[in-house]
Amino acid sequence: MDALKTIAASSIKSELPKFEIGDTVRVSVNIREGDRERIQMFEGTVIARRGSGVAETFTVRRVAYGVGVERVFPVNSPNVTDVKVIRNGRVRRSKLYYLRDRVGKAAKVKEQIR
Numbered sequence: 001m002d003a004l005k006t007i008a009a010s011s012i013k014s015e016l017p018k019f020e021i022g023d024t025v026r027v028s029v030n031i032r033e034g035d036r037e038r039i040q041m042f043e044g045t046v047i048a049r050r051g052s053g054v055a056e057t058f059t060v061r062r063v064a065y066g067v068g069v070e071r072v073f074p075v076n077s078p079n080v081t082d083v084k085v086i087r088n089g090r091v092r093r094s095k096l097y098y099l100r101d102r103v104g105k106a107a108k109v110k111e112q113i114r
Helices: 002-010 097-101
Strands: 024-033 036-050 057-064 067-074 080-087
Touching: 024 067, 036 067, 036 097
Parallel strands: none
Antiparallel strands: 024 036, 024 080, 036 057, 057 067
């Protein structure tokens, strides 16, 4: 078990910025289509973080053309090239699943001035 933990600890990324639940982030994802590669941006609100170590993931939600879209990104994935924090959100929950039921302005997260 100790050898497994040391291998896992060595593969953890440390260059991602510190972001929290409620923050609006722009995630750059490396997409492979056949033999070509491109970077796709996904911008939305972080509604959940789960796991720890190598298995840590975060869920980003946005509304595109009136339809809610959620994507789960592994923090330590080599396909997640960059995460930029656009806005800092002020929330009092660790999971923001209640935003799924909200529409319009009610689905917004207040901004925290840091």
